[in-house]
């Protein structure tokens with residue numbers, strides 16, 4: 300049994316999708332990041348960077364409970380544990396890892412900043428909006444070219460697709476139009492049609508809030524004094 304500490308965000312959905320794709324048993328523990336659950340001392344023992352998602356695998360290595368944070372590490376761990384969604388042979392395996400790292404180092408941070416400056420910044424900062432919107436568009440272009448060469452990012456459907464897909468669901472809020480990226484649209488529709496993906500996206504979906512609903516307390520927890528308090 301795996302404990303999944305999550306909240307309905309793109310990073311959280313990566314892991315719930317993988318758990319569903321693998322048919323693993325898991326229990327969901329909501330981490331309401333607008334309420335500050337991520338700073339709970341017990342959660343920080345599992346995820347010292349105060350971010351969800353995190354897991355505890357009660358059937359970890361040596362049969363011991365194994366805690367893990369960082370969504371990319373969790374996806375790699377689950378792929379190794381199950382032998383699914385990542386090739387074993389070196390060249391194909393590193394193709395998956397390469398596109399997973401592309402997501403972790405590029406897509407997540409840049410799409411996230413585009414989202415932040417377009418939806419959450421208390422006042423509009425044109426330089427930041429332009430920079431992150433354009434960089435996000437450039438990354439969509441990289442994906443589009445790649446997906447013009449093969450069906451999925453690493454050839455076969457893999458954890459790299461599961462990592463990128465949830466971030467592309469909010470393309471409009473990132474200032475993008477999928478008509479400009481037809482290969483991404485084809486890929487998006489194929490992944491979105493997978494029943495396991497829909498089950499993964501349903502995890503805590505009813506708790507999802509619109510950015511316009513964020514209040515001052517939540518803003519302080521996520522982006523202000525509460526976030527930067529030394530712990």
Ligand SMILES: N[C@@H](CCC(=O)N[C@@H](CS)C(=O)NCC(=O)O)C(=O)O
Nearest residue numbers: 308310332337350351352369370371
């Ligand atoms: N690199 C991390 C990023 C995780 C992350 O940014 N999680 C956000 C929500 S999507 C979070 O927990 N934010 C709460 C906070 O920063 O206090 C991963 O991929 O797991």
